[in-house]
Amino acid sequence: GENVEQHPSTLSVQEGDSAVIKCTYSDSASNYFPWYKQELGKRPQLIIDIRSNVGEKKDQRIAVTLNKTAKHFSLHITETQPEDSAVYFCAASPMGAGNMLTFGGGTRLMVKP
Amino acid sequence: NAGVTQTPKFQVLKTGQSMTLQCAQDMNHEYMSWYRQDPGMGLRLIHYSVGAGITDQGEVPNGYNVSRSTTEDFPLRLLSAAPSQTSVYFCASRPGSSGSYSEQFFGPGTRLTVL
Numbered sequence: 001g002e003n004v005e006q007h008p009s010t011l012s013v014q015e016g017d018s019a020v021i022k023c024t025y026s027d028s029a030s031n032y033f034p035w036y037k038q039e040l041g042k043r044p045q046l047i048i049d050i051r052s053n054v055g056e057k058k059d060q061r062i063a064v065t066l067n068k069t070a071k072h073f074s075l076h077i078t079e080t081q082p083e084d085s086a087v088y089f090c091a092a093s094p095m096g097a098g099n100m101l102t103f104g105g106g107t108r109l110m111v112k113p
Numbered sequence: 114n115a116g117v118t119q120t121p122k123f124q125v126l127k128t129g130q131s132m133t134l135q136c137a138q139d140m141n142h143e144y145m146s147w148y149r150q151d152p153g154m155g156l157r158l159i160h161y162s163v164g165a166g167i168t169d170q171g172e173v174p175n176g177y178n179v180s181r182s183t184t185e186d187f188p189l190r191l192l193s194a195a196p197s198q199t200s201v202y203f204c205a206s207r208p209g210s211s212g213s214y215s216e217q218f219f220g221p222g223t224r225l226t227v228l
Contacts (some may be wrong), residue, residue, distance in 0.1 A: 001172070006155075009153070034216075034217070042221075043203060043219040043220060043221050043222055044156070044203070044219050045219070046216050046217070049216070089155055089156065100144075100146055100158050100161050100171065101156075101158070101217060102158070102172075103148075103155040103156040103157070104155055105153060105154060105155040106153070106155050
């Protein structure tokens, strides 16, 4: 089955700096890679996703890059704000009926004002 | 739409007790799944369903049963609770269609403590 590793487990940045979270996956059949944000005591919510036919995707201050050859993908947050503080999870899945997400272990991002 | 709902929000059980965590969605999603979230370990898939009457095991199925008699409901049963099942449980759903992927929506979670 799929195995997803996520680094770092904690990340502290100053407000306005950039933050980068990296994930690697093991199953070359995986071709869908979402990122979820989870605030304390809340449910995970999708913030951005990327499919394997795309190398990069951007949505305002958030971008995701994918390197299929190396089997890794990254989340980039620019101009961080205190409200970006949360736990971020990457995930991977093959497309197709019944395929479910395998999650990384999470990164706790702290943005200091 | 209420989205994905879960009950109860909190539950305390004694070792050996059984209970059912409820999950319902009103988005007519085919796919539903249960995850547990332990500190520092991310979300791990327990069981999932690709449609009414169809269920399958995920990464950590032992000690749990599921059934899917309707599209809307996907209950998770703990047969004989153990302290190792202390966790936060999330139900999730997404539309199903062959060959494509779509956003997975999570419920608010159930925090379970087994003493």
